[in-house]
Amino acid sequence: MKLLWNRFALILAGCFLLAASGCALFRQPESQIATLDLSHSIQTLTAAAPTAAETPTPSAIPVPETAAGQNEAAVILIPLRTDDPNAEPTLIPTSTPKPAAENKDGSDQTTAVQEALADGGVYNRNGRRPTHPVFRLESIPTPRTEDITYTVVSGDSVAAIANVYQVPVSAIQDRNNLANPELIQIGQTLIIPAVEPEALSIGSAIVPDREIVDGPSTFNPETFLSDYPENLLTNYIEPTPTPYPTAEPDDPVLPTPVFNARGGLEILNEVALENAVNPRILIALLEYQSQTITNDPPRRFLIEDYIGALGWRTSLDHQLSWAANTLNFGYYQWKNNRINQWILADDSVVAVDPSVNAGTAALQYLFSKLYGREDWINAIGPDGFRATFESLFGTFSDAELSLHDPPESEPESALPFRAEDEWFFSSGPHYGWASGSPWSAIDFVPGDAIGCSASSYPVTAAADGLVVYSDAGLVVVDLDMDGDARTGWTHLYLHVGSKDRVALNARVRQGDPIGYASCEGGFSSGTHLHFARRYNGQWIQIDGANPLVLSGFEAFSTGTVYDGYLVNGDQVVEAWYYQNDANRIDR
Incomplete structure (x- = not known):
């Protein structure tokens, strides 16, 4: 994302929702677990994905015979390490790269401007027309077998780096001789070791x-x-x-406690x-x-x-x-x-x-x-x-076990605000709710908002539907109008303030006001609207298979969370932290 200090007010880059973090062992409290950070995409860890012939199927890996009477569905851990230096390496799936921004011609989206398409048209800042990253990989890549290096940047921790590269914290600590993994410096180069799985889990299904x-x-x-x-x-x-403490006679009157x-x-x-x-x-x-x-x-x-x-x-x-x-x-x-x-x-x-x-x-x-x-x-x-x-x-x-539930045709949807009002595209595709959910949401900011001030520009319904939830900054509209948010398409509008918010069970038509953007709901550093979609209870990530199109504007991710574009014909709107000409939506 770019940053621009100008005459416009600071607005939100995205929704800062409560994300998963660290935990410690429940049944063995003496164990320590590093903080879990799910706010980053998994970085490139691996070589090219193997073909089906190169990747062993579970049946190709010897499974120890079960003893008489033993539950055959029991979990079996098969050791993968061997002391035989001549043994052939076993290809075991490992963690995979972050989404790669790829053009339809197969070239990388970050190709230099001079390699852009020869014909005219609309391009992003890298010289290419925005295209969807590949979120779902066709096959599982082979494990990384060599160490790589990583340069520490602001906000990093060893735990976060370990989570991104899918290695234990102790592996980074030991490989870099870190006496205290909490003490790292910006610009410090760390070796990220290749880790070899100790075992392969052959386990029974747990739930569908x-x-x-x-x-x-x-x-x-x-x-x-x-x-x-x-x-x-x-x-x-x-x-x-x-209870609030009892006030002494000379003390000022204590505020009335708010207890929800x-x-x-x-x-x-x-x-x-x-x-x-x-x-x-x-x-x-x-x-x-x-x-x-x-x-x-x-x-x-x-x-x-x-x-x-x-x-x-x-x-x-x-x-x-x-x-x-x-x-x-x-x-x-x-x-x-x-x-x-x-x-x-x-x-x-x-x-x-x-x-x-x-x-x-x-x-x-x-x-x-x-x-x-x-x-x-x-x-x-x-x-x-x-x-x-x-x-x-x-x-x-x-x-x-498996849920094969491809979305049916989505009702035509509009931008969730009036055409005559000034709104800005502040965040490209990012988490639908907290950071564990896929990138299924985008954000908009009303032009008259400063910080968490109220806006006079209403949020409007993107499609016809029935309001099945309206509370705590969140409005959920059920597009099939059966009254059940678990079925069919639903639209989520987050950070809708309590003032004039649409009532539960109200029927709305596309363009009807449903409230005003605010800082209510989740965590927000500025007035904005967070918009996402779900189908039959599943988050619908914004990609080529399930594009998000609002009033003819299609949302694109760059492969970096919160970064993206809206494209409508020759018009390209880029997501920015701040209000400026590049992210104003004109229609």
């Missing part, structure tokens, strides 16, 4: 994909929880009221709706991790560790939000063939069976952030989380 996404379903959490009267969610309230209490069930429903994650999976995680659904929770669980020891994330809202965001990251990265080895809490490196479904991969990823090798094996095995899930919600068949 549909149990991760909040898609079509008749499940009602309140009805389900009524069978467990002592459950945590029904009996939880947050935040816990804290939320119950556990309300928090569950909000986290599920916001992240588009199935509430059933969150309920099952609470039961598996802390037994707080079927049992009266012990006193210590009234404070923290509902999902895991996540540092400062001790509230139920924080714990469920972390879990939902982490599940989203594992689920969508797996569907894009972009993450397939786990760095466990004890820094073990495990390559994952590439045949598992995305729902199973999402849970393997989540548990990799909570557990070391032994507990992780237990969690992903048939007697681990799956057994808990099935005890609550029943069994499923392997035929139900």
Whole structure:
């Protein structure tokens, strides 16, 4: 992104939503886990993707025979290291590059201007007409076998670098002789070692994909929880009221405390709706991790560790939000063939069976952030989380595992504001909600807003629909008007202020006002609108397969989060942090 200091006011680059972060081992509190940073794309780690003939299938890797009577679906870890120097290397899938900006002719989008298309037309700042990056890879690349170097920049930490390059923190620390991994300097060159997986996980399915996404379903959490009267969610309230101290006679009058209490069930429903994650999976995680659904929770669980020891994330809202965001990251990265080895809490490196479904991969990823090798094996095995899930919600068949749910034709949509009002394109494709969700949102800023000031320019409906949620800065419009946000197309409008916000259950036509942009909802440093799409509960990333077109303007990513363009014929609008001629939308 460019920066421009000019006469215009500072506006938001994007939505700063609560992102997944670090955690510590839940069942073994003495273990330490590095902070998890999901705010970066995975960097290039690998050689060219192997062909199908070069990549071994799971059946080509010898599996130890099971003992008589042993559960054949049990998790098996196959050692990959060998002491034989003449042994042929085994190709095990590993983490993959960040999206590559590629033109339709196969050339790189960053090609110099002189190599641009000979004919006229509209070009981005690199001399090429904007094109969609490739988010979903066709095959899994081979592991990186050589060390590479990385230069530390502002905002870096060893934990964040390790997460980007999918290596253990300890590997970077040891390779660079860092006495304290928290002490690195801008400009410092670090060696990022190639890591060899210690084992390949051949595991059973944990849950079907549909149990991760909040898609079509008749499940009602309140009805389900009524069978467990002592459950945590029904009996939880947050935040816990804290009385203000009594004022002395000479003290100024204390302000009236603002206490917006939320119950556990309300928090569950909000986290599920916001992240588009199935509430059933969150309920099952609470039961598996802390037994707080079927049992009266012990006193210590009234404070923290509902999902895991996540540092400062001790509230139920924080714990469920972390879990939902982490599940989203594992689920969508797996569907894009972009993450397939786990760095466990004890820094073990495990390559994952590439045949598992995305729902199973999402849970393997989540548990990799909570557990070391032994507990992780237990969690992903048939007697681990799956057994808990099935005890609550029943069994499923392997035929139900994968979710093949390509979006149907999307209703024609318009820019979410009036043509006569001045608006600016402030952020290209980025996270739909928190940083675990795919790049499915773009941002706009009204021209009359300064900081978090109110705007007089209304946000308008991009398409006809029924308002199925309107609270806390978020408006969700159901385009098929069946009243269920889990089915069909939905549009999400975030940071819509409470003033004149459209009412729940209102029917809107394209162009109808639904409220005004603000700083309400999530975290925001300036008044703006965050717009995203979902279909049958799944985030729809902005790419060539599912382009986002509003009033003829098609959104393009450059492959860098928040950076992008809107293109309508010969008109190209570039996303900028600040209001200027380059990002003003004229129509």
